[in-house]
Amino acid sequence: MKGPGMVDDRQLSAVLSEFAYTIATDFSIASILDHLVRQIVHVVPVTSAGVTLIEEDGHPHLVAASNDAALRFERLQTELSDGPCVLAHGSGAAVSVADLSVEERFPRFATAASQAGLGSVFAFPLNHGRVRLGALDLYNESVGSLSADAMSAAQTLANVATAYLLNARTREEAHQSSDQMRHLASHDALTGLPNRMLLLQRIDHAAERARRSHAPAAVLFVDLDRFKSINDTYGHDMGDELLRAVGVRLTDVVRPGDTLARVYGDEFVLLCEDLRDQSDVDRVSERIRRSFDPPFTLDGVSVSISASVGVAYAGPGDLVSGALIAEADQAMYQIKRESALGRATSDLDSLPSRGRSVALGRDLRAALTGKGLDVAYQPIVEPANGVLSAVEVLLRWTHPVEGPMPPASVIAVAERTGVVSELGAWVLERACRDWVRWQQDDPDGAFDLAVNISTVQLMAPDVAGEVGRILDRTAMVPERLVLEVTESVLVEDPERARLVLLDLKALGVRVALDDFGAGYSSLSYLNRLPIDILKIDRQHIESNGGVGRSSEVISALTTLAHALGLQVVIEGVETKIDRLTAVQVGAELAQGYFYARPVAAADLEALLRGAGASTSPFRLPRQRARSLRRR
Ligand code: C2E
Ligand code: MG
Ligand code: MG
Numbered sequence: 044m045k046g047p048g049m050v051d052d053r054q055l056s057a058v059l060s061e062f063a064y065t066i067a068t069d070f071s072i073a074s075i076l077d078h079l080v081r082q083i084v085h086v087v088p089v090t091s092a093g094v095t096l097i098e099e100d101g102h103p104h105l106v107a108a109s110n111d112a113a114l115r116f117e118r119l120q121t122e123l124s125d126g127p128c129v130l131a132h133g134s135g136a137a138v139s140v141a142d143l144s145v146e147e148r149f150p151r152f153a154t155a156a157s158q159a160g161l162g163s164v165f166a167f168p169l170n171h172g173r174v175r176l177g178a179l180d181l182y183n184e185s186v187g188s189l190s191a192d193a194m195s196a197a198q199t200l201a202n203v204a205t206a207y208l209l210n211a212r213t214r215e216e217a218h219q220s221s222d223q224m225r226h227l228a229s230h231d232a233l234t235g236l237p238n239r240m241l242l243l244q245r246i247d248h249a250a251e252r253a254r255r256s257h258a259p260a261a262v263l264f265v266d267l268d269r270f271k272s273i274n275d276t277y278g279h280d281m282g283d284e285l286l287r288a289v290g291v292r293l294t295d296v297v298r299p300g301d302t303l304a305r306v307y308g309d310e311f312v313l314l315c316e317d318l319r320d321q322s323d324v325d326r327v328s329e330r331i332r333r334s335f336d337p338p339f340t341l342d343g344v345s346v347s348i349s350a351s352v353g354v355a356y357a358g359p360g361d362l363v364s365g366a367l368i369a370e371a372d373q374a375m376y377q378i379k380r381e382s383a384l385g386r387a388t389s390d391l392d393s394l395p396s397r398g399r400s401v402a403l404g405r406d407l408r409a410a411l412t413g414k415g416l417d418v419a420y421q422p423i424v425e426p427a428n429g430v431l432s433a434v435e436v437l438l439r440w441t442h443p444v445e446g447p448m449p450p451a452s453v454i455a456v457a458e459r460t461g462v463v464s465e466l467g468a469w470v471l472e473r474a475c476r477d478w479v480r481w482q483q484d485d486p487d488g489a490f491d492l493a494v495n496i497s498t499v500q501l502m503a504p505d506v507a508g509e510v511g512r513i514l515d516r517t518a519m520v521p522e523r524l525v526l527e528v529t530e531s532v533l534v535e536d537p538e539r540a541r542l543v544l545l546d547l548k549a550l551g552v553r554v555a556l557d558d559f560g561a562g563y564s565s566l567s568y569l570n571r572l573p574i575d576i577l578k579i580d581r582q583h584i585e586s587n588g589g590v591g592r593s594s595e596v597i598s599a600l601t602t603l604a605h606a607l608g609l610q611v612v613i614e615g616v617e618t619k620i621d622r623l624t625a626v627q628v629g630a631e632l633a634q635g636y637f638y639a640r641p642v643a644a645a646d647l648e649a650l651l652r653g654a655g656a657s658t659s660p661f662r663l664p665r666q667r668a669r670s671l672r673r674r
Pocket of ligand 1: 421436437438439449450451454467470495496497498527557558614615616617634635636637641
């Protein structure tokens with residue numbers, strides 16, 4: 044138990060981690076403050092605690108207290124503009140008053156508080172760099188100072204709370220515009236219908252539900268016939284008008300709960316779930332075709348148009364995935380081709396997007412057994428001393444005609460066309476083999492291997508089995524493997540993700556959450572998921588111009604990650620200043636062009652051989668001793 048003036052260390056770490064857990068799920072600024080004052084009195088031997096947030100113009104705007112007396116003391120300080128809270132906030136340093144009755148720095152508060160029975164008070168600034176948020180006050184009825192331990196525990200809690208507060212503030216700011224942004228990002232501006240991205244998300248959801256319910260689902264691909272000629276004859280405005288009108292008509296014939304999306308140009312996709320059987324789909328597709336019977340009246344002109352409908356049906360228990368779109372697309376294409384035999388083929392030429400997506404998928408499949416696929420490696424380094432900690436493997440595909448393709452697009456095509464699991468397995472196996480070879484060449488050079496796993500790949504059946512088999516086949520050391528997953532999957536179905544990640548972790552591998560801060564940045568799942576490493580996205584550095592405010596966010600996220608027991612990697616470290624930010628926020632690891640761009644395996648080997656030399660951006664773990672300036 045804690046003696047007078049003593050801090051209970053176990054209690055402190057319990058409170059810190061509980062703090063992290065609670066705050067991460069319940070995120071309002073007020074609840075952070077409440078939590079801080081309620082918890083701190085269990086850690087530090089004081090009677091009560093209060094906290095006041097102060098705006099830039101000096102006005103208090105939020106107060107929390109562990110009991111009524113503390114609340115009165117907080118308000119008193121605000122009313123008088125005098126007291127330890129005001130001083131700590133203004134000076135940025137902790138204020139310790141062992142005996143209020145003889146205190147002279149804030150006479151008005153000291154007199155009033157002593158009369159109310161207060162003996163001593165200790166105030167801690169909620170500061171982060173240049174940002175001053177307010178101060179935390181600890182009140183004791185008795186006279187006497189706090190031990191150095193207690194003072195430092197209190198400041199630690201104040202610092203952690205500050206990190207949360209900053210993050211909460213950033214989130215609140217971001218939230219204001221994000222709803223609108225989300226709608227814009229997920230809907231087609233012309234028709235207001237969901238766009239391709241939202242459709243793919245819905246298909247992922249449908250896949251999940253179908254797995255549980257075993258109910259059939261279907262994807263219908265609707266493509267307007269001769270749309271191009273309408274555009275050519277009447278102009279693009281009329282074309283747009285027609286697309287909007289088609290959107291309205293199609294909306295009228297779909298069942299509630301189904302998703303109708305415009306995915307590209309004159310292509311609409313309908314996702315139907317919870318079907319009884321195939322005859323349901325037949326009825327829907329018949330309704331769609333018939334809905335084109337009456338001509339459209341646009342600007343007083345009557346326009347007749349028909350549509351081709353391709354259907355892909357996933358029966359009870361079948362796998363539902365983005366590949367269904369490709370299948371429906373191909374079915375539709377087939378229909379067009381057949382009916383095109385009797386008419387001009389000009390509109391067949393204007394099918395780049397679907398032709399392209401499907402064709403790329405085919406080329407990718409061919410590349411898996413042929414050539415064109417390769418990987419690059421990028422070092423991940425301890426920013427404080429330049430010691431190499433890991434390499435991340437990054438896919439590279441050179442298309443036979445189109446040349447090098449951006450990996451993110453390759454993965455998207457692979458997800459859509461059903462080859463992503465194979466592709467992911469290929470990358471993993473290749474990287475594990477490389478790693479094992481490096482280990483054999485240099486047994487002391489041990490570093491980790493980071494491999495990206497796409498959302499669709501992660502949610503595919505038996506992903507852990509597949510990874511396990513690759514580990515066995517290649518003799519990769521599981522403890523050295525880090526699988527990088529992105530947050531989208533975690534947001535959509537955290538429970539499923541949790542189970543899959545647990546299966547993977549049972550193999551001995553670790554899990555990193557990639558690109559954190561780029562998308563949803565929902566903190567609520569961070570503590571529910573078995574994650575070991577948080578990779579903070581480079582956009583925090585990029586969009587904020589290096590340091591300054593961005594480092595506050597990075598710092599807050601780092602503190603949060605640490606409180607949850609996670610390691611932190613700062614991504615996109617390009618400059619010396621970025622590196623310094625990574626060091627200053629206490630991130631364990633950094634990755635980016637400052638150290639090295641992704642390089643071919645052979646070039647990485649050359650870099651490894653040169654490591655430790657004065658021109659090398661990093662050193663190997665066994666060369667750590669040469670750089671023991673820090674830690
Ligand atoms: P990622 O996993 O976040 O990988 C890091 C990306 O950031 C890489 O882009 C890398 O080249 C880039 N990068 C690293 N340092 C810097 C920097 O200092 N500045 C800038 N501007 N960029 C930097 P890359 O290779 O184009 O890969 C893009 C994304 O594609 C990856 O992001 C990952 O999400 C995905 N990806 C790549 N390979 C694979 C793979 O094998 N499987 C899966 N599922 N996804 C992959
Ligand atoms: Mg990654
Ligand atoms: Mg990343």
